[in-house]
Amino acid sequence: MSKRITPLIMCGGAGTRLWPASREGRPKQFLPLFGARSTFQDTLLRVSDPALFERPIVITNAGYRFLVVEQLAELGIEADVLLEPARRDSGPAIAAGSAFAQTRDDEAVVLALAADHIVRDTNAFLAACRQGLVAAESGRIVTFGVRPERAATEYGYINPGEAVSDQVRAVQKFVEKPDQPTAEDYIDKGYLWNSGNFMFRAAALLDEYRKVDAASVDAIANAVSKAGRDLSFVTLDSDAFGSARAISIDYAVMEKTAHAAVVPVACGWSDVGSWHAVWELSNKDGEGNAAQGDAVFEDSRNCNVATDRALVALEGVDDLVVVATQDAVLVSRQKDANGLKRLVAKLKSVAPQVTADHLKVHRPWGSYQSVDNGERHQVKRIIVKPGQRLSLQKHYHRSEHWIVVRGAARVTVDDLVKTVHENESIYIPMGAVHRLENPGKIMLELIEVQTGSYLGEDDIIRLEDDYRRS
Secondary structure (H helix, E strand, C coil): CCCCEEEEEECCCCCHHHCCCCECCECHHHCCCCCCCCHHHHHHHHCCCCCCECCCEEEEEHHHHHHHHHHHHHHCCCCEEEEECCCCCHHHHHHHHHHHHHHHCCCCEEEEEECCCEECCHHHHHHHHHHHHHHHHCCCEEEEEECCCCCCCCCCEEEEEEEEECCEEEEEEEECCCCHHHHHHHHHCCCEEEEEEEEEEHHHHHHHHHHHCHHHHHHHHHHHHCCEEECCEEECCHHHHHCCCCCCHHHHHHCCCCCEEEEEECCCEECCCCHHHHHHHCCCCCCCCEEECCEEEECCECCEEEECCCCEEEECCECEEEEECCCCEEEEECCCHHHHHHHHHHHHHHCCHHHHCCCEEEECCEEEEEEEECCCEEEEEEEECCCCECCEEECCCEEEEEEEEECCEEEEECCEEEEECCCCEEEECCCCCEEEECCCCCCEEEEEEEEECCCCCCCCEEEECCCCCC
């Protein structure tokens, strides 16, 4: 009987190609782009059959650690969560996950998956995993080659070679993203899309990696062996991991190894790399228009609207993307993904706040959202989950007034501990040591009014914190 597969979910990317919905603080893998669940959650569910898969490993960065835990909990799935001290691309991330998998099972077979991809045919995907498992156990480093649905220029391609086992083929060569005529030629020649997902024995992958960059593999092994524990997270050693060369797994291993193999698969795969890709995957009206949120179309064709605020109405336009969030609106041509990349790069210099986070900011205890601000005041809507509490803290430059809208709040202000109910309020003087917590069974919602000479988030001096934030 074949071994069970250890899923390794790579979940640390920023995903700015779907701005303004996707941002540095909450990138696309955590967004519900197609229904109620995020692509990260759908990826986890895809590899949740205990007959085929082991407990998953998720590798991410510290900034996303509580998003990962929250979305795991929503599914009732447990995982080992590894924290990268810095982004070093997919090569070190996959090597670290593989080295950690060996601490659980020296003969582990690992399935490395991106957290932000879509697979519409799970059964076909699982059948490909079973095909790849046989080759992986024999020492092959297997990738999944998607049978092309069109001559795409946004994907790399794989030229499959001779048969290895059943449907598995050796990789003759990998090729970069082509122009349109070259992509059409690749289709005619039977090339496959390179999905960027892989299966291998952990030991085999690390051996092949070590042949071309032994120093980086040793550094990553040290980062795993010296890893610490922070709450439920595995924290890779910063100095060791940081000394590994930043490189993709394709360049580090796949294009150099003689053991690469490919499983051809048709599973409705997409890396959701642009708003045009979202449009392709969405339900459309008779004129080819897709909408998430409230939208009305008149004499418009092949448009894509995503809005979480006001109704969007389009008249007399074709092939447009309109994305409206609470603090930014994007209007773009459907197929110009490179144009959006250039736009986001410009925004990072002229308006960095709209690329970093949304007005609604998620925290491990809940969320807050700025609803009004001026030179000396700011109004926030704060949500605290049942049983959670904010850090014990103080501010040097602002006072706060809390009004409970829903639920009950237990509030600490210096030596006072008081329960504040709906339609009641409490004042937090400047410099007072204070804490807010939700002792109830329902969400706590309150309005916070800040006044003072400086209202930045860095005027928070944490004295105690359940989440060990500095």
